[in-house]
Amino acid sequence: MKTSRFFIATQKEVPAEAEIVSHRLMLRASMIRRLSAGIYTWLPIGFRVMKKVERIVREEMNRAGALEMLMPVVQPGELWQQSHRWDEYGPELLRLKDRHERDYVIQPTSEEVITELARGELKSYRRLPIHLYHIQTKFRDERRPRFGVMRSREFIMKDGYSFHADYADLEREYRNMYDTYTRIFKRLGLKFRAVAADTGAIGGTGSHEFHVLADSGEDAIAFSPQSDYAANVELAEAVAPGTRGVPREEMKKVPTPDKRTCEEVAALLKIDLKKTVKSVLVMHEGELHMLLVRGDHQLNEIKAQKTIGAFRFAPEKEIESSLGKAGYIGPVGAKGVKVVADRRVALMSDFVCGANEAGCHLTGVNWGRDLPEPQVADIRNVVEGDPSPDGKGKLEIVRGIEVGHIFQLRTKYSEAMGAKFLDASGAEKPFEMGCYGIGVTRIVAAAIEQGHDARGIIFPAPIAPFEVCIVPIGYQKNAAVREATDKLYDELAKSGVDVLLDDREERPGVLFADMDLIGVPHRVVLGERGLAAGNAEYKARRDEKGSDVPLASIGAHLKERLAQ
Template sequence: MRASRFFISTLKEAPSDAEIVSHQLMMRAGMIKRIGSGIYTYMPMGLRVIRKVEAIIREEMNAAAGIELLMPLVQPAELWQETGRWDKMGAELLRVKDRHGRDYAIQPTSEEVITDVVRSEIKSYRQLPLNFYHIQTKFRDERRPRFGLMRGREFTMKDAYSFDRDLAGLQASYQIMFDAYVKIFTRFGLKFRAVAADNGAIGGSGSHEFHVIASTGEDALVYCPSSDYAANMEAAEALPVAAARGAAGQALAKTATPDTVKCETVAALLGLLPLAQTVKTIALTVETESEGKLAKRYFMLLLRGDHELNEVKVGKVAGLAGHRFSTEAEILEVYGTVPGYLGPIGTKVPVTVVADRTVANMHDFVCGANDAGYHYTGANWGRDAAEPAIVADLRNVVEGDASPDGKGVLAIERGIEVGHVFQLGTSYSESMKATFLDENGKPAPLQMGCYGIGVTRILGAAIEQNFDDKGIIWPTAIAPFELVLCPMSYDRSELVKEATDTLYAAMQAAGVDVIVDDRGLRPGAMFADWELIGVPHRIVIGERGLKEGNLEYLGRRDTEASAVPLADIVSFIQGKMQP
């Protein structure tokens, strides 16, 4: 490729609406152009990266016995209604009508469509296992699109779906896909981590997320440096800080704490009491309807003062599905006081107390007294407050917590989710009646797995991990070009032009993805463009070096250029191409 015949459109400054580094650099490097909220045109330079990402994915999916097809972007509402997701997906699912008034979804994912395909095609266990995949445009109507390709509304995703006869088969297919994802992200040249995750709205029994490690990542990843344990914050198990409850050592006392509704201010008021000795209360309400009547049940969640609530874990506690935070009117009715002074001792009406594991093992703790302006000190379970009705893991882990596998302590780093694998089981096949005949000739539901990679999101994540003050630093495997040739005075020096053209042809013959900058720019402007774009390898061709038999090589991460003999340059670059 010659730069004069390609489209290069770089900017000195990023648009004002570009919020994060990857968005800024992709806009400045001319890789994407915004045409609407969360909707972008992939410009030629950015599209080359996307195509390289897709090629690696295809190679590894095919090697893992994946079968490629292509499902439609526009999907009939009836399929989504079969699974109930037409209503469950909410406003994120873009719904449209055709000229006849029929409802359709602009697909955010394709579980319903692939299940419909398979239920009409698969009849016998002899046809299993199967794994279909496609790389297709998706649309999710994000409430607040931002961060460029990181949280846009239209994007490209690879989604795959496995079908098996039993749970053992599903688990085998899941492991094959997990291993394929490890190979894919390794080939991308990115630092990543696979973590156990919550299945969320998609359903199913087990899943892992794949995250590109980046300090700017939205997600907290929990791992044990001395073992294989890893999970995202939503799924990471938090063990009790104390293995057992200590004996009571203080008398219960009701203490005045005026205008102190937060644990931090209560601890400070009580003489620099450790925050870890306080307990905070979160009031929840669960509404149920029976025979046309609405009933309410009230729950009191208790966390240590310095811990944070994990709402995903809360939703899995028995009786708390569909919970909401109690209103101030409900709190006054149940506890007889305003928020900030709630506690497990002396509520006005019965409530279900749900204590975090750590709180259940606390003694001599401080809690609200259900009286505005007062807290209890020296509170103890059994003596002062009834034992919690439910003890559960309710909190986010913190750095230094014991690892659930007993092999060390936990650490936390930031990551950007770019892939997710799910064991869906029969949640879709049962609702859509997708069955096969087993060995005994009896119908059985298909066991299903789902596996996604955010193709266009990879670009943003890769940049968030790999950039400097000059611009992007692409890993070689997914760079728009592997090598750029920068001739000095290409249009004025016959020696430079001849050497450049010869080297260009040699690199092409050696299989190197090379571009030669024949635009006639001054060196500073030329170098700045390629540093911004992030091409990982650069060769400068100048008259002085050629007369000495050398060329100048600079890797994108190098601080100084090095001279390479002209006779060795092709093999030298081939060596640099190795992962």
């Protein structure tokens, strides 16, 4: 490909709306253009990258025995009513009506269609197992689309669905997919980690998320370097080994005027933040609950909801009408309030909390003596240094971008939609199902979050828009440069290298800047100066400096680099 005939529309300036580096660089590199909120056009450069990601995903899925197919983007609402997702999904599901006023949805995933297909086609256990997948446009009407294609409304995903006669076979395929995903992300050249995820209401033993590691990631992942334990921070169990200390202090009321937060109180009293307890008042079905976590910990709403059920935070008014001024409430003498303490809090002694009196806190508080033993539950986020739930080592926390998710659906859809087969004994059974997703377009953004510098994108070679670029200096004017350039270009193109020749009549600086920006991993510069000495210059995108390579062997040199 020659740049003069290609679509390069790089820019120095970038729309102010682009917040994260991948979004900025994708716009600047002319990979994408925004059409509407969360909806993007993929320009040729971006399209090439996306297709390379797709290809690797496709090759590995096929290798793993899955069969590619294609399901419609527009799906009848009726199927979604059968699976109950019509009601469960909420406003993220884009619904529309056709001219006959019939309901349709734009698919966010395809469980309904695939289950409907299986219901009609897979009548016998002899046809099982089978794994079907497609790579297709999805739509989720996100509340707040942002970060470019990282969190867009329209996106491309590979979603696969497997059908099994029994759970053991589903587990086998699940492991197969775990291994396949691991291979895919390795081939993509990304740093990633598989983490245990929430199995939610569906249960079953299996759900893993695959995260590309990047500081800008939206998810925090807790893992133990001493074992293979890894989980989303929101789900990681916070354990609290040890026993409660014996009380040494008397409970005392101390004045803490204008000190409402644990941090302020700890600073005023000159005590460790770990001696304080945060009291959070919530309302669940008309009943007030007080949730207690240690001053330096954070409440985990998901865990708390699992413990007491759905709740909302109590507004200041409700706090004042029940216990007193917000900022000074606490569990001691909290009448009409159910107290739930985090495991860690339940082990505390001589702690500090609000006194339910404006401007006052209590010190030296102890369970059993000053207030009744509380209900105890895991209701906080884990923090760095917490013991690993599997008992091996201490947790570390890194940030990640979720790019893959594998899930054991079990019989949720097959039962809801009556998708059954006959087993060997002639009995009718619902399929055991698995589903497996990979965010193709999100991977492109994630790769950029992981690979960039001040000059632009640094793509892993397997997904770069081009493998090699040739930058001639004076291509339009210097016959020797032109000749050497054309010769090398033809040689590389003929041997199947994905090569880009920058033949634009621009200053060298412009060419260099553009090639760096779009992230081509290997670059050859041919100029009068070097050619006079019989040399080409080779530079890898990651390197600061290039090196001279004899012109005669530059082709071989490149092929060697590409093979690495």
